[in-house]
Amino acid sequence: MLKIGDVSIPNRVFSAPMAGVTDKAFRQIIRSCGAGLIYTEMISDLGLVYGQKRTHQLLDLQGEEHPIAVQIFGSEAEPMAQGAQLAEKQQADIIDINMGCPTPKIVKNGEGSALMLDIPRARQIIRAVVQAVRVPVTVKMRLGWSSDQLSYLQLGEAAQEEGAAAVALHARTREQFYSGQAQWEHIARLKKHLQIPVIGNGDIWTAQDAERMVQETGCDAVMIGRGIMGNPFLIREAVALLETGKQLPPPTMEEKLALAAHHLDLVCQYKGESVAVREMRKHFSWYLKGMRGAARLREKINQATTRQQLLDILQLTRVDTGTGLLSPPG
Numbered sequence: 001m002l003k004i005g006d007v008s009i010p011n012r013v014f015s016a017p018m019a020g021v022t023d024k025a026f027r028q029i030i031r032s033c034g035a036g037l038i039y040t041e042m043i044s045d046l047g048l049v050y051g052q053k054r055t056h057q058l059l060d061l062q063g064e065e066h067p068i069a070v071q072i073f074g075s076e077a078e079p080m081a082q083g084a085q086l087a088e089k090q091q092a093d094i095i096d097i098n099m100g101c102p103t104p105k106i107v108k109n110g111e112g113s114a115l116m117l118d119i120p121r122a123r124q125i126i127r128a129v130v131q132a133v134r135v136p137v138t139v140k141m142r143l144g145w146s147s148d149q150l151s152y153l154q155l156g157e158a159a160q161e162e163g164a165a166a167v168a169l170h171a172r173t174r175e176q177f178y179s180g181q182a183q184w185e186h187i188a189r190l191k192k193h194l195q196i197p198v199i200g201n202g203d204i205w206t207a208q209d210a211e212r213m214v215q216e217t218g219c220d221a222v223m224i225g226r227g228i229m230g231n232p233f234l235i236r237e238a239v240a241l242l243e244t245g246k247q248l249p250p251p252t253m254e255e256k257l258a259l260a261a262h263h264l265d266l267v268c269q270y271k272g273e274s275v276a277v278r279e280m281r282k283h284f285s286w287y288l289k290g291m292r293g294a295a296r297l298r299e300k301i302n303q304a305t306t307r308q309q310l311l312d313i314l315q316l317t318r319v320d321t322g323t324g325l326l327s328p329p330g
Contacts, residue, residue, distance in 0.1 A: 002036070002220055004197060005136025005165035007067050007093050009221070011036035013210065013238045014168075016201060016225030017071040017096065017140070024060055025266035026283075029259065030228065031065050033235035036221065038068050042098045045074030045083030059090050066093050069138065073098035075110035077124045081132035088133045094165075095133055097126060099155065100142040102174040113174035116144050116151045119158055126162040136165035140201075143186055146175040152186060153193055160196050168199035168223050178226070188217040199223050207237035207247065214242065230286025232259065253291075257314050260287040264310055273307050284310060291317060 002009040015022065015030045017039035022030075027038050040058060047055025061068055070092035074080040084095045099122055101112030108114075115122040130137045139159040144150035156167050169190055171182040182202025191198040200219035204210050210222045222242075228234050233251040240246045251259075263283060267276035284301045288294060297313060304310045 002197065004037075004094060004138065007136055009036045009067060011239050011243050012214070012221040013235055013242060014199060014221055014223040015039060015228060015235065016223045017042055017069075017098070018225055018229075019101075020279075020282075021229060023058070023267075023279075024064070024270050025263060026232075027064060027068070028266055029232050029263055030235055033232045034239045035235045036239070037094070039096060040068065040070045042071045042073045042101060043083070043087070045072050045076075045079045048072070048083040048086045049079050059087060061091055066091070068092060069094035069096045071096040071098050071140065072129075073101060073106065073111050074125070075115070075121070077121075077128035080125050081128040084129045084133045084137070088135055092135060094136050094138055095129060096138045096140055096168075097129060097164075098140055100140050100170050100174075102142070102177050107174065113142055113145060116141060116155055116174070117149070119151060119154050122155055123158040123162055126159050126164055130163035137163065138166045138168065138199075139164050140168040140170070142170050143173045143183065146173050149173075150186075152190060156190050156194050156198075160194050164196065166197040166199060166220070167194065168201055170223075170225075171200070171202040184213060184217050187213070187219050191218045191220075197221065201225065204238070205234075207234065207241040210238040211241050230283065230289055231256075256287055257317060260284060261311060261314055263287075264307060268307055277304060277307060277310060280310060284313065288313075288317060 002012055013035055014037040015035045019041050022039060022041050030038055043058045044055055070087040072083045072087060087095055098112055099115045106112040141152055141155050143152050152169055159167050169187050171184050171186050187200040197220035199221045200213045200217050201223040204222055204224045205227045213222050224234060237248045240248045264280050267280055281301050285298050288297050300313050
């Protein structure tokens with residue numbers, strides 16, 4: 001069993017923090033698939049400190065199974081420390097510091113990947129957060145700003161020296177965003193460089209990818225992001241392969257459709273039907289990706305305004321593909 005600080009993690013397959021994706025409903029879906037550690041969406045330190053309602057809603061962990069890591073982002077040590085304390089009060093098991101987000105609206109404020117250009121400032125933030133909370137603190141980073149500005153070894157070393165319990169490395173630069181191929185050899189290099197656990201992230205699309213990442217890099221755990229969008233079953237497949245050596249069969253069409261319906265109901269429960277329908281359009285497109293008549297389905301999904309209309313799309317897909325009756329996963 002892997003330990004991050006004093007937190008025991010049941011397996012080595014983690015779900016990545018993803019803005020607009022890993023909300024309360026999706027975390028419940030991922031947990032049901034067996035993820036060892038689940039992360040929230042990234043949460044603004046200033047939003048927490050200033051009591052912004054929507055930001056605090058992102059921190060709602062009530063009724064969820066643990067362990068859960070809360071990821072926060074910011075550019076200054078003091079508000080990051082305060083935000084971490086507020087997250088800890090909401091029963092976060094781990095505080096994760098985002099130093100890898102590549103989006104322009106984040107980096108222009110000196111947050112996310114921008115901190116990889118300023119290791120002294122990043123060090124101050126890590127130190128302040130570690131000193132502010134009792135739970136373990138981790139750092140998620142990229143390789144650096146660009147191919148000629150790789151700083152992950154320096155940041156990893158700073159994180160370890162300031163008391164971070166683990167680091168996660170997405171093996172791309174900020175310049176790459178999500179293009180090109182993740183360079184896993186850097187995960188291996190970081191693992192050799194540090195004593196704390198290293199979590200590998202980037203281009204895990206199959207359970208075999210997860211297994212290969214562990215074998216090639218020696219990382220302590222794998223973190224899966226885009227690969228579980230529309231396919232949370234990848235979590236259970238990776239857990240089975242890494243923990244038992246067993247290769248599970250891919251989900252049936254019926255399983256996918258049933259999980260999509262269950263996901264919709266969870267979001268309706270937590271956010272109300274109107275918000276749920278808007279937010280679930282992208283999830284339904286992911287769930288149904290690759291199915292017969294995908295373009296027609298996406299058009300119908302984007303026109304849907306009610307829960308029943310989205311369920312009707314699933315029903316239509318069931319008829320087209322000849323699968324059985326829809327029912328929530330047991």
